[in-house]
Amino acid sequence: MGCAASSEVDQTAITATSKAIDKDLQLERRRQETEHVTKLLILGSGESGKSTILKQMKIIHGVGFSSQEVALSRSAILLNMLTSMISLIHAMDTLEIPYGFQVPTLEEAKEAYARVVAQNDAYHSKTAVESSEDHVNDPKLDDTLPAKQDVIACLASSEYRSMTQKSDLLESAKLITSAGGVEFGFRGGEIGEDVLGAITELWEDSGVQYCYSRRNEFRLLDSCAYWMKHRARICMEAYVPTQEDILNMRIMTINVTETKFVVRGSKWAVYDVGGQRTERKKWAQHFDDVHAIIYVCPVSGYDQVINEDAKTNQVLESLNLFETTCNHPLFKETDVILFLNKIDILKEKIKTRPVSDSFPDFAETQTFESVSNYFIHKFQSLNKYPNEKTIYPHLTWATNTDQIRFVFAAVSAIIMK
């Protein structure tokens, strides 16, 4: 009996020891796993391009998009196209632009505007009239002045109020607005030939094109022109989204996602967060053990407002968020890779939209270089810990895989250091 009792004790001791060893091994395994994983956060305000950067990492590091992701993208892309056109249709009314509006030459604008001023009661946009009036009578008024844009906007508005609009385009607009939203679901997530025809008719209208040229004044997806260009292809029954389509697709992120990569033999865990104001409270729980931050700023939005309150400037929002987030005590020694993103849009925009309208301290000749340097400097000056952490600026075009591949070749070394 004594012997039996002793073997029972031995067995219990062996089990306990074995459990302890298992636990140690597990802890060691976990320690080894976490030790070699480089944790990277992609931060930035809403629609700055964070998820697009993550998509590029999937392409560049060989994971790509799964067939399920591709299939799910299809209806999101069709909806992106529909909502783009619906935004334009609504803006035609809010900006008071008549369908068929033809942008006048400078001479035509001056003449027409003089007529409108003479019958001042034809419209009541008093502020715009007063601000444009001086310029119209100014013989130095030239083609590059924003004053011309004010004058044309007044003319469009005056025409919108006085003319009976082209009924066929209004019918097309009605068809498209009813095809969006719930109706889109009813149609099985497909866009029929009738709706596609209406979209084409509207997109080719001179008034809608003029409205598109004023897109900084209302909310419109950055990829609108891309969807319009590819509308026939993406409305085909057998349509399968391409990599480029998925890069241009807009889906707001509502939860933090973790994606794992192996980059040059080392493991990365990349966290993509939702950037809209309501999403930001979820960020802090991921702030531990971060190796580097990629901070994305939509620099082309220097003359646009954010969606959340429709009044805060997009780049100002990004600067404020950068200041509060990247100076967080947990990030005192965390390097920040700053992506001034959407430079393809920025390059086009600076030809017509003065930066100084929104950033009065920008006093240089407006070139791509002077504007990007100005914004880089603004971000760098917000670094509260310049001795402990470095901000590495890059100018990015997130929807362009070659450009991002090039940027990442430089960035990977910084991230892994």
Ligand SMILES: Nc1nc2c(ncn2[C@@H]2O[C@H](COP(=O)(O)OP(=O)(O)OP(=O)(O)O)[C@@H](O)[C@H]2O)c(=O)[nH]1
């Ligand atoms: N033209 C252009 N479009 C871009 C660029 N970067 C992103 N976009 C587009 O901008 C839109 C928004 O990009 P997202 O990556 O969804 O933005 P996000 O920062 O993840 O937004 P949230 O998830 O709301 O925080 C998408 O339609 C992208 O295709 C760019 O460099 N150029």
Ligand SMILES: [Mg+2]
């Ligand atoms: Mg996102």
